[in-house]
Amino acid sequence: MSDRSAGGVGKAPRLEDVAQLAKVSKATAARALNGSDLVTTSTRDRVLTAANALNYRVNGLARAMSAGESRTIGLVIADISNSFFDRATRAIIDTAAKHDYQVLVINTDDNLDAEAQAVRVLLEKRVDGMIVVPSSRTKYGHLISSTGPLIPLVLLDRRIPDLTVGTVTTDDYSSAVEAVRLFASRGHTRLGMLVNSADHREVDGDDPNGTVSTIFDRVSGFRAGLAEFDLLDEPTWIRYSRHDHRHAVSVARELLSTPGGPTAILTTNADAALAVIDACNELHLALGGKIGLVSFDDAPWAQVFRPSISVVDRPVYALGQAAVETLLAQLQNRGAPVRSREMRNTLIDRDSVGYVGPPVPPHRSAPDSGDLSPSG
Amino acid sequence: MSDRSAGGVGKAPRLEDVAQLAKVSKATAARALNGSDLVTTSTRDRVLTAANALNYRVNGLARAMSAGESRTIGLVIADISNSFFDRATRAIIDTAAKHDYQVLVINTDDNLDAEAQAVRVLLEKRVDGMIVVPSSRTKYGHLISSTGPLIPLVLLDRRIPDLTVGTVTTDDYSSAVEAVRLFASRGHTRLGMLVNSADHREVDGDDPNGTVSTIFDRVSGFRAGLAEFDLLDEPTWIRYSRHDHRHAVSVARELLSTPGGPTAILTTNADAALAVIDACNELHLALGGKIGLVSFDDAPWAQVFRPSISVVDRPVYALGQAAVETLLAQLQNRGAPVRSREMRNTLIDRDSVGYVGPPVPPHRSAPDSGDLSPSG
DNA sequence: CTGAAAGCGCTAACAC
DNA sequence: GTGTTAGCGCTTTCAG
Numbered sequence: 001m002s003d004r005s006a007g008g009v010g011k012a013p014r015l016e017d018v019a020q021l022a023k024v025s026k027a028t029a030a031r032a033l034n035g036s037d038l039v040t041t042s043t044r045d046r047v048l049t050a051a052n053a054l055n056y057r058v059n060g061l062a063r064a065m066s067a068g069e070s071r072t073i074g075l076v077i078a079d080i081s082n083s084f085f086d087r088a089t090r091a092i093i094d095t096a097a098k099h100d101y102q103v104l105v106i107n108t109d110d111n112l113d114a115e116a117q118a119v120r121v122l123l124e125k126r127v128d129g130m131i132v133v134p135s136s137r138t139k140y141g142h143l144i145s146s147t148g149p150l151i152p153l154v155l156l157d158r159r160i161p162d163l164t165v166g167t168v169t170t171d172d173y174s175s176a177v178e179a180v181r182l183f184a185s186r187g188h189t190r191l192g193m194l195v196n197s198a199d200h201r202e203v204d205g206d207d208p209n210g211t212v213s214t215i216f217d218r219v220s221g222f223r224a225g226l227a228e229f230d231l232l233d234e235p236t237w238i239r240y241s242r243h244d245h246r247h248a249v250s251v252a253r254e255l256l257s258t259p260g261g262p263t264a265i266l267t268t269n270a271d272a273a274l275a276v277i278d279a280c281n282e283l284h285l286a287l288g289g290k291i292g293l294v295s296f297d298d299a300p301w302a303q304v305f306r307p308s309i310s311v312v313d314r315p316v317y318a319l320g321q322a323a324v325e326t327l328l329a330q331l332q333n334r335g336a337p338v339r340s341r342e343m344r345n346t347l348i349d350r351d352s353v354g355y356v357g358p359p360v361p362p363h364r365s366a367p368d369s370g371d372l373s374p375s376g
Numbered sequence: 377m378s379d380r381s382a383g384g385v386g387k388a389p390r391l392e393d394v395a396q397l398a399k400v401s402k403a404t405a406a407r408a409l410n411g412s413d414l415v416t417t418s419t420r421d422r423v424l425t426a427a428n429a430l431n432y433r434v435n436g437l438a439r440a441m442s443a444g445e446s447r448t449i450g451l452v453i454a455d456i457s458n459s460f461f462d463r464a465t466r467a468i469i470d471t472a473a474k475h476d477y478q479v480l481v482i483n484t485d486d487n488l489d490a491e492a493q494a495v496r497v498l499l500e501k502r503v504d505g506m507i508v509v510p511s512s513r514t515k516y517g518h519l520i521s522s523t524g525p526l527i528p529l530v531l532l533d534r535r536i537p538d539l540t541v542g543t544v545t546t547d548d549y550s551s552a553v554e555a556v557r558l559f560a561s562r563g564h565t566r567l568g569m570l571v572n573s574a575d576h577r578e579v580d581g582d583d584p585n586g587t588v589s590t591i592f593d594r595v596s597g598f599r600a601g602l603a604e605f606d607l608l609d610e611p612t613w614i615r616y617s618r619h620d621h622r623h624a625v626s627v628a629r630e631l632l633s634t635p636g637g638p639t640a641i642l643t644t645n646a647d648a649a650l651a652v653i654d655a656c657n658e659l660h661l662a663l664g665g666k667i668g669l670v671s672f673d674d675a676p677w678a679q680v681f682r683p684s685i686s687v688v689d690r691p692v693y694a695l696g697q698a699a700v701e702t703l704l705a706q707l708q709n710r711g712a713p714v715r716s717r718e719m720r721n722t723l724i725d726r727d728s729v730g731y732v733g734p735p736v737p738p739h740r741s742a743p744d745s746g747d748l749s750p751s752g
Numbered sequence: 753c754t755g756a757a758a759g760c761g762c763t764a765a766c767a768c
Numbered sequence: 769g770t771g772t773t774a775g776c777g778c779t780t781t782c783a784g
Contacts, residue, residue, distance in 0.1 A: 014776095014777055014778085015777065015778065015779095024754075024755085025754065025755045025756075026756095026778080026779095027754070027755060027756080027757095028753085028754055028755070030779065030780090031753090031754085038753060038754085039754085040753065040754095043753085057496065057499050058500055058777085058778075059500070059776085059777050059778070060501040060502055060778095061437055061440050061441050061501070061502045061776085061778090062441060062760090062776070062777035062778040062779090063777080063779075064437050065435075065438060065441060065759095065760045065761070065762095065777080065778070065779090066759075066760050066777080066778045066779045066780080067760090067778080068760075068779095070437060072480070072501070080456070080462055080465055080466045080469065081463040081466040083459070086456055086457045086458075086459075086462035087457045089456055089457070089481075090455065090457040093456065093481055093483055094483060097482065102482065102497060102501060103481060104448070104478050104479065104480055105465075105469055105479060105481050106473065107469055120433065121478060124433050124434055124435070124436040125436045126436055126437045145431070245676070271676065274676060274677055274680050277680050278680045281680070281682060299677070300647065300650060301650055301675070301677040304650050305677075306657060306682075390761055391761065391762065391763095392761080392762095400770075400771085401770065401771045402761090402762080402763095402771085402772095403763085403764085403770070403771060403773095404769080404770055406762070406763065406764095407769090407770085414769060414770085415769070415770085416769065419769080419770085434762075435760085435761050436762095437760085437762090438760070438761035438763090438776090439761080439762055439763075440776095441760090441761080441762070441775095441777070442762045442763045442764080442775075442776050443762080443776090444763095444776075753784105754783100754784085755782105755783085755784080756782090756783080757780100757781095757782090757783105758779105758781085758782100759778105759779090759780090759781105760777105760778090762775105762776090763774105763775090763776090764773100764774090764775095765772100765773085765774085765775105766772085766774100767771085767772075767773100768769100768770085768771080
């Protein structure tokens with residue numbers, strides 16, 4: 001039971017055991033193991049051999065305690081099993097590993113309480129910093145103390161306008177504008193939007209304050225696009241649905257079966273796109289013909305579908321990577337100024353936009369596509 | 377810089393700070409905080425108030441050190457951004473959280489060295505146990521010591537025949553047999569298989585020893601199915617491809633464009649199915665007509681595609697959940713006998729199987745579908 | 753170059 | 769009920 005040499009059941013060897021076997025002090029053993037150059041080659045060898053013989057592994061917990069850093073970062077994310085976040089998570093874990101950090105992952109389902117709870121747990125586990133995908137644009141009390149973020153923090157994918165912390169996002173506002181332009185160039189004049197959101201209540205026309213920034217940006221950009229072409233901005237054509245295929249399909253169906261309703265839909269993610277496609281299947285509507293679709297996020301199936309789906313491709317991997325790098329930079333140098341990055345999406349036009357008429361002319365000279373940015 | 381009361385920069389309050397403020401000893405403070413009932417209500421209140429005032433959070437590292445458990449488990453998985461593993465991961469994280477455990481996730485890309493490295497790191501971080509998706513059926517030296525698993529361990533999704541540890545899998549062997557039966561019932565006599573695997577070399581006909589158990593089982597089951605109907609078991613019709621869409625498509629194309637080649641394909645995952653669909657697109661083949669497809673894993677898009685894809689739906693969430701529960705049971709009671717579970721898949725027949733002729737009769741009286749099991 | 757010793761913050765005996 | 773104290777295993781001055 002208390003056999004010390006056997007693996008499995010016996011206790012793990014400690015630094016002291018190694019030191020004893022190598023006939024040196026703990027301090028020397030530690031130095032040898034950690035590659036300090038204040039050790040003779042011969043003693044170092046003795047220590048290494050001993051460590052090897054005992055199959056010694058440092059106790060990271062003990063090291064973390066005394067060193068004051070756990071080399072662990074926390075990731076607070078909406079839902080790992082989402083085709084966007086899973087890839088972001090992949091990037092984060094891999095990038096962190098490259099720098100010898102591990103990551104503790106927690107899902108929130110975009111629930112604010114769950115998010116606060118996750119932060120609490122991570123704080124207790126003494127992560128060195130965290131990356132969070134905030135579930136609210138406005139509520140962030142759980143992320144700060146009186147003087148700023150509780151620990152080094154970077155926001156991924158979504159901004160919190162009032163919180164000055166490192167943030168890594170994409171230019172969704174202008175991508176939405178571009179999507180509208182694409183629709184307009186194929187003659188679509190009645191545009192709708194299907195927003196897949198945890199918070200699926202219809203939001204206020206002017207300032208959907210409860211929503212996360214990505215959705216806020218996409219909706220705002222979409223509406224700015226409508227204005228650019230003087231197209232009808234009909235509130236009921238911007239519909240919200242839950243993260244639930246059946247519900248999303250029913251909303252999509254309503255959108256597409258309204259007489260005189262939209263002929264083209266912009267969706268905020270791949271799941272919503274699937275709902276639109278399904279609705280078209282059910283209603284026997286010609287997607288890519290009289291009906292147009294553009295979706296945010298380039299899911300693996302999007303280019304295999306027939307018609308292949310036009311998408312706003314987001315640099316997911318790079319986003320996750322940047323988040324980690326921003327965080328690590330902060331860890332290295334806590335006084336460093338906050339650095340945020342907005343990365344560029346790419347509109348990939350495939351076959352789902354369709355064609356219903358000649359290009360719609362812009363209302364007045366269109367603003368440069370270069371520098372549109374959201375107000376919030 | 378060393379401001380103690382300010383958040384953010386100042387040091388975090390310790391148990392001792394709380395104790396002092398509440399005018400009790402550390403022990404009492406600890407008891408109050410941890411809900412021991414050997415404390416007066418009044419002192420408990422004082423302590424709680426103090427803790428609150430200081431915004432105290434236990435130092436989980438310190439607790440872990442002295443308690444001897446970190447309440448953290450490690451997850452070593454092939455690739456989180458895969459539509460199967462992402463959902464399994466989701467289940468694992470959520471189930472663990474429910475029991476107040478957090479999860480450290482590491483990707484291996486099915487690389488054995490990466491897996492060994494991951495295990496090493498997790499061991500150093502002193503996780504209480506780990507769940508691993510092993511990248512080899514035969515190499516597991518990094519998982520054990522002379523007396524058994526290094527720490528409580530459960531294998532997810534794939535077995536290691538020679539390793540007696542808790543394992544949670546699905547009955548892929550019989551599902552593959554069933555898939556063959558389904559093809560046979562629609563007249564398909566020439567069946568092929570597209571295997572999407574990190575280890576994409578063609579494996580030996582009889583014992584693909586290098587592959588992971590799921591693939592081994594699926595291929596074995598497939599071939600058993602062929603035997604059942606006395607169908608041609610042509611080695612070149614079982615093709616392996618990398619986790620790379622272009623490559624998979626080219627392999628699928630070869631499979632489908634061989635004159636006299638297979639008219640139906642069983643794929644081992646959703647990505648491979650996408651490759652087959654893409655190949656059919658390119659070759660203008662009538663999927664769901666003269667060409668049949670069944671895929672392992674029910675991806676979100678499978679039922680939305682036209683034709684909708686027939687699949688072997690695997691109980692992913694339950695699988696992850698069971699893995700955690702098995703592991704925690706082991707943690708509770710280390711002497712407990714190893715418990716493994718094989719969960720049942722469900723063949724969902726949609727519209728991609730097609731029809732090429734009357735049902736093929738079984739060669740001899742077919743074995744009961746009930747209890748087929750792989751040899752390895 | 754090497755060793756002794758003081759913590760890191762908490763839990764769990766063990767006294768009172 | 770509450771306090772004292774001895775670790776948990778490591779890093780890191782500070783001496784030698």
